Amino acid sequence: MINPSANGWIEKYFLELSNTFPCSATDSLSFYKNIRKTGFIYGHIVSINNNSEHTISQWDPEEVSKIALLNTLFETYYFTTKQIDKKDFIDKTVHFYEKMTPKGFGILDKLLPSSDSSRLESIIEERVQTNKDIISRNFSHIVTNAILFVDILAYRHYLFNDEIPEKYLKKTEESIISLVSLALQIKTVKTSNDDLLIKLFDASLRYTKFSKVDIQTIEQLPLDYFKDDLEKFYLLDMAGLTVWNDGILDNEESYFLHKVAQILQLSDEITRESIQDITDFITAYKSEIQYFNYSNPVKHFYEQTTSSVEFLIKRNKNRLSKEIVESKELMHLIMQSTKRDLDASEKKKVKKQLLDICKSVPSLTIFLLPGGSLLLPILIKFIPQILPSAFNENLED
Incomplete structure (x- = not known):
């Protein structure tokens, strides 16, 4: 693999x-x-x-x-x-x-x-x-x-x-952001996802800034700069992604997308396919797409982090199990925690020894980052799943 x-x-x-x-x-x-x-x-x-x-x-x-x-x-x-x-x-x-x-x-x-x-x-x-x-x-x-x-x-x-056109990357980024900015202006139904979409694009920019965009009309868009079909398809999709709202386009939004396609010299059929593909994709994967799931940021943070940590734990299961089992004091404290609440000093020892183990596993250095200790309860939750069955039986006893 x-x-x-x-x-x-x-x-x-x-x-x-x-x-x-x-x-x-x-x-x-x-x-x-x-x-x-x-x-x-x-x-x-x-x-x-x-x-x-x-x-x-x-x-x-x-x-x-x-x-x-x-x-x-x-x-x-x-x-x-x-x-x-x-x-x-x-x-x-x-x-x-x-x-x-x-x-x-x-x-x-x-x-x-x-x-x-x-x-x-x-x-x-x-x-x-x-x-x-x-x-x-x-x-x-x-x-x-x-x-x-x-x-x-x-x-x-x-x-x-064997060359990249001068200022091509900056020009392309500016055009994408101008298009997205204008699409947001004409969008009839505004949602909290719009701001998150802007942040998503803004965080990805390398050569320009979203805040410097000042395009007021579709005629101002520098779309005639793009000659390759791949560029045209992509720009149309970015516009469609921006105005998407539960698969429903009002007349103004539909006109905007078809006007963009016309300037790009793309057919109505390609435009309809672009809109349909965006609708089908978001409908199928909306629950997984991050900027559609911002309503409860704390819940989202926990779910995302738990998923990431569980993935890393499973990948390093054997090594983690070996390190934990070899730490006699840590194993003793883990077994004690199933029978009684650990005191502050014991909890501190568990935390320190788990962090020491994480230092020895490169993939788990996320726990050593600022704030990483907040993730330790997630690691502790999965410990029974990674220990050999004999130790799990002891924990249950």
């Missing part, structure tokens, strides 16, 4: 991919639709193309985003060049990110590994994140970069020309 949190996961990705083709699309629309089905366009990934033997439940949201970004980059490489050359792909992709990353910004200012695949792993990790702190991440409801498809659009330009 690929572990996107361990070094060498890109090499393993290509090993598992073997000689299968990364995509079967023969035209831009079918290529884009295949990506859209995965949720990559909408910032909520539900599947990974060509990895049908795996389910994304094996990975946490950040790991899913890493795999999805690599997979989509490779599909774009094949779709554009018609080649399946792992080394050339990695070389080109690393060079692409070197070109697109401004001096003084981000991952490329850091000391990167010498191996190109390791460098790409580091770059992808940086690209998918908008917040590395698990505590802040859960409270802000933003897990990963919501506009990763901009990387794909720029990458396609790079593959064609």
Whole structure:
């Protein structure tokens, strides 16, 4: 199984991919639709193309985003060049990110590994994140970069020309945010999700700021700058995602989307498909999409955090079990806690020893972050599930 949190996961990705083709699309629309089905366009990934033997439940949201970004980059490489050359792909992709990353910004200012695949792993990790702190991440409801498809659009330009058009990334971000801003202005029914959608986009921006957008009419949108069909499909989807409201479009919203499509020189059929696909996707996955679940932030934080911690505990079950069993004092206190309430001093010892164990398991260093000790009760809750059966029987006795 690929572990996107361990070094060498890109090499393993290509090993598992073997000689299968990364995509079967023969035209831009079918290529884009295949990506859209995965949720990559909408910032909520539900599947990974060509990895049908795996389910994304094996990975946490950040790991899913890493795999999805690599997979989509490779599909774009094949779709554009018609080649399946792992080394050339990695070389080109690393060079692409070197070109697109401004001096003084981000991952490329850091000391990167010498191996190109390791460098790409580091770059992808940086690209998918908008917040590395698990505590802040859960409270802000933003897990990963919501506009990763901009990387794909720029990458396609790079593959064609060995260059990225001057100011392309800034221009694309500004156009997306201008479009989203204008769509919010014409939206008839305003909801609390609108502000969260803005925050989601704003946290994902690299080259511009949402607050600087000042577009008042659809005619002011710089949409004629975009010539590639993939760019046009994406811009239309971003507008549709913004005005979406329980699958119902009023006349003004419908006119707006069709006007955007007209300026982009897209057909009514493509516009209708875009609207329907957004409706179907959100209807199917609304309960999982973070910015639709803000009504109870405390409940949401607990559910998200519990899920993340449970995932990490299961992945490190054997090592955790061994460390806990070998700590005689900790085991004694755990057994005592089933018979009586521990006093303050004993609780402090349990907390300290659990944190010491977490230090020895790299994946569990989240407990050592500021505020991470607040997550310890979640870890304690799962301890009976990870201990050998004999110890569980002792706990019950």
